[in-house]
Amino acid sequence: MIASGLLLQCRAGFEKECAQEITAAAGEMGVEGFVKARPDSGFAVFHAHQDEMGTELAKHVEFRRLVFPRQMVRVPELLAALPETDRVTPIVEVARALGRRFRALWIELPDTNDGKALASLTRPLAPHLEKALARAGVAIDDAKAADRLHVFFVGGRACYVGTADVANSARAPMGIARLRMPSSSPSRSTLKLAEALLEFFDERERERRFAPGMTAVDLGASPGGWTWQLVQRDMIVTAVDHGAIDARLLETGQVKHRRDDGFHFRPAEPVDWMVCDMVESPSRIARLAAQWIERAWCRATLFNLKLPMKKRWEEVVRCRSIIDEILGGGGYYLRMKQLYHDREEVTAYLARQ
Numbered sequence: 001m002i003a004s005g006l007l008l009q010c011r012a013g014f015e016k017e018c019a020q021e022i023t024a025a026a027g028e029m030g031v032e033g034f035v036k037a038r039p040d041s042g043f044a045v046f047h048a049h050q051d052e053m054g055t056e057l058a059k060h061v062e063f064r065r066l067v068f069p070r071q072m073v074r075v076p077e078l079l080a081a082l083p084e085t086d087r088v089t090p091i092v093e094v095a096r097a098l099g100r101r102f103r104a105l106w107i108e109l110p111d112t113n114d115g116k117a118l119a120s121l122t123r124p125l126a127p128h129l130e131k132a133l134a135r136a137g138v139a140i141d142d143a144k145a146a147d148r149l150h151v152f153f154v155g156g157r158a159c160y161v162g163t164a165d166v167a168n169s170a171r172a173p174m175g176i177a178r179l180r181m182p183s184s185s186p187s188r189s190t191l192k193l194a195e196a197l198l199e200f201f202d203e204r205e206r207e208r209r210f211a212p213g214m215t216a217v218d219l220g221a222s223p224g225g226w227t228w229q230l231v232q233r234d235m236i237v238t239a240v241d242h243g244a245i246d247a248r249l250l251e252t253g254q255v256k257h258r259r260d261d262g263f264h265f266r267p268a269e270p271v272d273w274m275v276c277d278m279v280e281s282p283s284r285i286a287r288l289a290a291q292w293i294e295r296a297w298c299r300a301t302l303f304n305l306k307l308p309m310k311k312r313w314e315e316v317v318r319c320r321s322i323i324d325e326i327l328g329g330g331g332y333y334l335r336m337k338q339l340y341h342d343r344e345e346v347t348a349y350l351a352r353q
């Protein structure tokens with residue numbers, strides 16, 4: 001069986017951006033195709049005009065380079081009209097045709113209200129499916145297998161059964177980083193930076209790059225959720241904002257509050273990190289972040305781009321080209337991702353290479 005489609009899960013409302021992004025990525029590889037993406041469905045599916053090209057695309061497109069997709073799964077056609085009395089058998093048949101050994105089985109749903117409603121159906125189904133796969137000789141716990149088996153329900157009687165390369169897909173089911181809100185953080189925004197650290201760095205890199213005593217500037221810091229994350233890592237933070245910073249953070253002695261404009265503030269000495277969550281036009285923020293890197297005011301930066309209501313993909317492309325222009329067309333590392341905790345926004349990581 002050929003799994004030549006590419007299923008991309010995303011935040012509901014961003015299906016069009018997913019479609020534009022995968023079409024652009026496919027175009028760069030010379031793959032032509034079309035996308036099925038229903039507004040607010042929480043997913044999009046790319047189909048190449050030629051099956052072999054779709055398989056090539058899935059092999060070469062780098063999930064971590066994509067901004068809007070939260071998860072990426074190679075899929076054959078939708079498995080529709082599942083009998084209500086036995087959904088398991090047709091799913092097992094497709095799974096068996098796709099492979100015999102998988103690292104894991106993930107049953108996923110669109111991250112929408114309709115998707116959530118399907119959980120009452122899929123939860124009891126899971127143990128039956130696992131047993132049926134085992135009976136059919138399909139292993140779903142092979143630690144050496146490169147692929148994971150995915151079943152993505154889009155309705156009570158329809159699902160995509162597909163596979164994902166463990167090294168080239170999301171690390172959590174549905175690409176959702178489930179983080180607990182720390183009770184002492186002054187704002188929920190803290191979860192965005194916490195997730196960015198998980199998304200952009202592995203554990204070793206996190207420990208090395210956000211180490212005790214390192215310095216950071218937080219632009220648009222009030223009330224202090226991002227600063228809180230850095231303070232937790234025993235870093236020294238200059239929090240820049242006309243608004244107030246949580247008193248408990250100031251009491252740590254690790255935070256200096258500067259009531260200044262984030263676009264005018266200059267650090268007296270270069271810092272390890274500049275982080276920025278100012279609510280401003282994305283292109284202004286992208287320019288500012290690139291200037292901090294270009295002038296070596298910081299070694300690396302994490303910043304959030306608040307996207308406009310329309311032409312959001314175009315805005316991402318524009319921000320990338322602004323950064324590229326300021327940094328002279330190369331010699332830097334840039335990743336952007338719409339994190340689970342991002343709403344109408346994306347988070348970016350930029351550093352010199």
Ligand SMILES: C[S@@+](CC[C@H](N)C(=O)[O-])C[C@H]1O[C@@H](n2cnc3c(N)ncnc32)[C@H](O)[C@@H]1O
Pocket residue numbers: 186187188189190219220221222223224225226227240241242243260261262263277278279280
């Ligand atoms: C989304 S909030 C930041 C939340 C913060 N990251 C947290 O975790 O608590 C945006 C902040 O940007 C600040 N801001 C917007 N424009 C600014 C500017 N030009 N200079 C400094 N701060 C600015 C606002 O005052 C506001 O406090």
